[in-house]
Amino acid sequence: MSNLPFVDLKAQYARLKEEIDAGIQRVLDHGRFIMGPEVAELEAALCDFAGCKHAIACASGTDALSMALLADDIGPGDAVFLPAFTFTASAEVVLLAGASPVFVDVDGRSFNIDVDHLRKQIEATAGEGQLRPRAIIAVDLFGLPADHAAIAEAAAEHGLLVISDAAQSFGGRIGEARVGTHGPVTTTSFFPAKPLGCYGDGGAVFTDDDARADVLRSIRAHGKGAGKYDIVRIGINGRLDTIQAAVLLPKLAVFESELEARERLADHYDARLASAVTTPRREAGKSSAWAQYSILLDDRDAVQGALAEAGVPSAIYYPMPMHLQPAYAAHGRGVGSLPISEGLSKRILSLPMHPYMDEATADRICDTLLAAVGTA
Ligand SMILES: *Cc1c(COP(=O)(O)O)cnc(C)c1O
Numbered sequence: 256m257s258n259l260p261f262v263d264l265k266a267q268y269a270r271l272k273e274e275i276d277a278g279i280q281r282v283l284d285h286g287r288f289i290m291g292p293e294v295a296e297l298e299a300a301l302c303d304f305a306g307c308k309h310a311i312a313c314a315s316g317t318d319a320l321s322m323a324l325l326a327d328d329i330g331p332g333d334a335v336f337l338p339a340f341t342f343t344a345s346a347e348v349v350l351l352a353g354a355s356p357v358f359v360d361v362d363g364r365s366f367n368i369d370v371d372h373l374r375k376q377i378e379a380t381a382g383e384g385q386l387r388p389r390a391i392i393a394v395d396l397f398g399l400p401a402d403h404a405a406i407a408e409a410a411a412e413h414g415l416l417v418i419s420d421a422a423q424s425f426g427g428r429i430g431e432a433r434v435g436t437h438g439p440v441t442t443t444s445f446f447p448a449k450p451l452g453c454y455g456d457g458g459a460v461f462t463d464d465d466a467r468a469d470v471l472r473s474i475r476a477h478g479k480g481a482g483k484y485d486i487v488r489i490g491i492n493g494r495l496d497t498i499q500a501a502v503l504l505p506k507l508a509v510f511e512s513e514l515e516a517r518e519r520l521a522d523h524y525d526a527r528l529a530s531a532v533t534t535p536r537r538e539a540g541k542s543s544a545w546a547q548y549s550i551l552l553d554d555r556d557a558v559q560g561a562l563a564e565a566g567v568p569s570a571i572y573y574p575m576p577m578h579l580q581p582a583y584a585a586h587g588r589g590v591g592s593l594p595i596s597e598g599l600s601k602r603i604l605s606l607p608m609h610p611y612m613d614e615a616t617a618d619r620i621c622d623t624l625l626a627a628v629g630t631a
Pocket residue numbers: 315316317318341342344345394420422423443444445446456457458
């Protein structure tokens with residue numbers, strides 16, 4: 256049988272081809288490739304969608320995180336707490352800013368930061384007296400919003416900033432509150448395979464704070480002040496290309512229907528798979544953006560091999576937690592120090608997840624997986 260796509264961007268393009276092609280053509284015609292009118296239009300549409308006051312479009316989810324750290328002058332001597340079970344970008348930006356990452360373990364079922372362990376790590380760091388606890392990067396892994404109420408409480412006790420890394424969760428909700436409003440500053444990514452993706456790199460920062468938004472806009476453009484050549488702080492070249500904004504506008508217009516389709520696929524997977532493997536945790540009142548549908552299983556590697564043989568792609572996010580990566584080892588405590596993250600990296604497997612999968616294909620994936628689990 257033919258190989259299935261892990262994420263079907265071609266099906267989405269077939270649906271939106273007319274609008275996307277016309278949008279790109281408009282940019283080619285007006286020629287304002289940097290900060291053209293589509294960027295402001297996208298920022299307004301993102302604010303409407305998320306229900307927040309400011310959306311600052313930028314060049315990637317990684318730049319969005321860097322901008323959020325720079326905006327609060329987080330740097331040398333500062334400790335930034337973040338989950339070990341995440342993508343490298345969440346950690347690298349801390350070191351690029353000159354600050355120090357302190358890795359925190361995650362909850363074994365939600366895959367998000369374990370707030371009890373977060374408190375312990377904050378108290379231990381404060382007690383050691385080497386680093387000043389400054390910020391928490393709370394990652395909404397696989398699209399499920401983290402426990403932002405408990406994180407905010409822990410942050411308030413210690414006077415820390417919460418940066419919400421929503422690279423995977425834009426479109427998710429806690430109650431009626433959309434991702435983008437769960438803390439003082441939220442970042443997301445428009446990398447092509449994220450729930451809302453462009454055709455290259457892109458990202459955004461969300462905030463309701465006018466002063467922070469001004470600083471973020473300045474940082475995005477080399478730290479400029481009121482005049483183009485007034486440089487009032489250190490910034491980056493962090494702008495989103497106008498062409499990418501033109502690609503995102505029609506995609507955002509259908510995003511809600513895509514989120515519903517992702518939810519239906521997750522429900523279907525749950526119904527077929529829950530008796531054989533550990534399916535993702537659902538949390539009351541929360542909606543995931545379903546960037547990934549990730550299951551836990553023993554014999555993960557054998558099952559993944561059997562899936563591949565049957566043309567069913569799968570992915571391991573993430574095969575190694577950050578505290579064990581060579582680049583970050585000096586900031587961690589080695590094997591055994593964050594046991595939940597270490598265990599997950601051996602048992603996690605993500606299945607194809609996108610809004611354009613029909614039920615027959617979903618069933619083919621489930622049949623193949625159930626057979627593989629049975630024989631693994
Ligand atoms: C993708 C991702 C990023 C980085 O986004 P880019 O747009 O690829 O720079 C940051 N954090 C997490 C959790 C991600 O999944």
